[in-house]
Amino acid sequence: MKAVVYSRAGGPEVLQLAERPMPEPGPSEVRVKVKVSAVNPSDWKARQEGGPHRNTSFPEVVPNQDGAGIIDAVGSDIRGYEEGQRVWLLEAARQRPTGTAQEYVVLPANHVVPLPGRASFDLGATLGVPALTAHRALTVADQGPARLAPGALSGRAVLVAGGAGAVGHAAIELAQWAGAEVVTTVSSDEKAKLAGAAGAHHVVNYRTTNAANAIRKIFPDGVDVVVEVSPTANAEQNQAVLAPNGTIAMYANNGGDAMTVPLRPLLAANARLQFIWVYTIPKAAKTQAIEDVNAAVAAGALRVGEAAGLPLHRFPLERTADAHTAVESGVVGKVLIDVG
Incomplete structure (x- = not known):
């Protein structure tokens, strides 16, 4: 599968497109085919990790916390999720080396949330950091x-x-x-x-x-x-x-x-x-936020796109470095990466 990776901290130029083996979910994990990855300011700040040329927290890192996609495999202990289910993702790269800038990502079940109704993958990819922070x-x-x-x-x-x-x-x-x-x-x-x-x-x-x-x-x-x-x-x-x-x-x-x-x-x-x-929001508060945000999505209260007040700027996976540059430079709107 295709993944964007980096092994040294620094500017967007450290991000490289690479081929990596298909990950397999553990007993309490799900594998998601990523459709859309989103870039937040904390993603490029994490990539810098205190300055250029420093070692990263892991030997190799896939960036980006937020995204949306479709579950395509579930671990043996997973209940309540199934293959083909549409989901949005949060904190994919939080203290982990594998974010959403890749074709498939394996995550613990509590990093995966059902995407309500007909809500788009674009909307799902914008929920993690922005909507939970706002809540x-x-x-x-x-x-x-x-x-x-x-x-x-x-x-x-x-x-x-x-x-x-x-x-x-x-x-x-x-x-x-x-x-x-x-x-x-x-x-x-x-x-x-x-x-x-x-x-x-x-x-x-x-x-x-x-x-x-x-x-x-x-x-x-x-x-x-x-x-x-x-x-x-x-x-x-x-x-x-x-x-x-x-x-x-x-x-x-x-x-x-x-x-x-x-x-x-x-x-x-x-x-x-x-x-x-x-x-680092308390666990109970984050659980409540996820539930309330999903209720707002189901009600049509959360929207994306210029007509809704949040222009979308799209990049293909191989241009993830440009997507990070756009966020770092302060582009108005939300930067998304088309993965699937």
């Missing part, structure tokens, strides 16, 4: 909810920073599905159109207006949850717009690794600062 960000507030469903966020105001990104897109859709009123910040008219297509009720271009003032006009009492991609750059803004007992859920370090926190205003607001790393 976590929307469910960590002290006053709940712990689960998402229609009405779960009714009466809540949610600010999504960077609504044109993959996590921002998922956060807008999930929050809107759960009944929240959503405002998002973007940096261009193009991104504003995408955020609106995703379902944001209000879109603020922070390059052309004072975002904090604009958000306060929309929500005079402040926002209950901030889904934050750039906590350093937006620290002052978030302080200005957060409602009492509000939560700032931070899932990335865009714009810098250090943040100054103004203690007195946040203390007075009883604010919660929540850091999110999707790979």
